[in-house]
Amino acid sequence: MTPPDEIRHIPTRLIGRTIHVYREVTSTNDIVAEAARTINGLGVLADHQTQGRGQHGRIWSNHQPNDSILLSIGIHPPPAILRPVILTAWAAVAISDAIYELIGLQCKIKWPNDLLIHGKKVCGILIEQSNAVVLGLGLNLNQTRDQFDELDLSRATSLGIESGQVIDRPEALDSILMHLDDEYDRLLNGELVPLESDWKWRIGLLGRQVHVEKRDGTSSFGRLTELSFDGLQLVCENQREETILPELVHHIVPLSATLTME
Numbered sequence: 310m311t312p313p314d315e316i317r318h319i320p321t322r323l324i325g326r327t328i329h330v331y332r333e334v335t336s337t338n339d340i341v342a343e344a345a346r347t348i349n350g351l352g353v354l355a356d357h358q359t360q361g362r363g364q365h366g367r368i369w370s371n372h373q374p375n376d377s378i379l380l381s382i383g384i385h386p387p388p389a390i391l392r393p394v395i396l397t398a399w400a401a402v403a404i405s406d407a408i409y410e411l412i413g414l415q416c417k418i419k420w421p422n423d424l425l426i427h428g429k430k431v432c433g434i435l436i437e438q439s440n441a442v443v444l445g446l447g448l449n450l451n452q453t454r455d456q457f458d459e460l461d462l463s464r465a466t467s468l469g470i471e472s473g474q475v476i477d478r479p480e481a482l483d484s485i486l487m488h489l490d491d492e493y494d495r496l497l498n499g500e501l502v503p504l505e506s507d508w509k510w511r512i513g514l515l516g517r518q519v520h521v522e523k524r525d526g527t528s529s530f531g532r533l534t535e536l537s538f539d540g541l542q543l544v545c546e547n548q549r550e551e552t553i554l555p556e557l558v559h560h561i562v563p564l565s566a567t568l569t570m571e
């Protein structure tokens with residue numbers, strides 16, 4: 310294992326209490342997976358990744374070191390919360406709360422775990438499981454509109470663009486770790502309901518006609534009448550009701566947006 314360039318300690322209960330900081334790594338998710346075997350809650354932060362990855366095998370890259378936060382956390386959740394939907398909601402809601410604290414704007418969650426401000430993506434989340442559960446997040450801080458346009462990323466945004474402020478990276482990092490830690494502590498104490506309702510609110514599709522694309526390649530259409538960690542409830546044609554486990558859902562697309570491929 311390559312030794313970190315710096316080790317930081319943050320006064321949290323668990324999440325990010327120790328952070329290994331690197332100038333450059335392949336992927337922070339890979340580095341943390343190795344080290345988190347023995348350290349629960351370890352964070353790995355990097356200025357650059359040479360093989361940063363996103364969902365569905367996409368590449369995740371950054372340019373300047375203070376452009377973004379490239380962070381991974383390795384955890385060993387107890388069985389009661391060891392479910393992709395719960396851990397995804399944990400990360401998405403806690404990071405959204407940190408963003409609200411930093412710039413006073415609310416994020417929407419685009420299923421399963423993209424964070425959007427004004428319809429544009431500000432943070433990507435990738436949860437993987439190996440030696441530990443690894444939460445990887447890439448949060449756009451100070452990129453400009455021109456930089457995104459040059460990269461043909463017209464649907465990306467940064468906290469700086471949305472707030473008109475220069476975002477301080479250490480402050481943003483602290484806020485994210487504090488919120489992840491508080492929310493994780495609530496989960497460890499069995500408090501899932503507040504997380505579930507915040508997650509549901511941020512997804513914002515209740516009552517809408519939606520197209521649910523499932524991981525097995527099939528899909529369903531209907532009105533979304535409930536969204537919980539236990540399942541999505543749809544009222545389909547002829548009032549037929551369907552319940553779908555969240556883990557089986559690939560995408561949920563509001564029907565009015567399917568025409569424009571939002």
Ligand code: BTN
Pocket residue numbers: 335336337338358360361362363364365367369378379380381423432433434435445446447
């Ligand atoms: C996505 O939206 O597709 C998820 C992007 C996740 C990117 C982060 S950056 C830090 C961590 N290390 C990686 O290789 N990926 C995640």
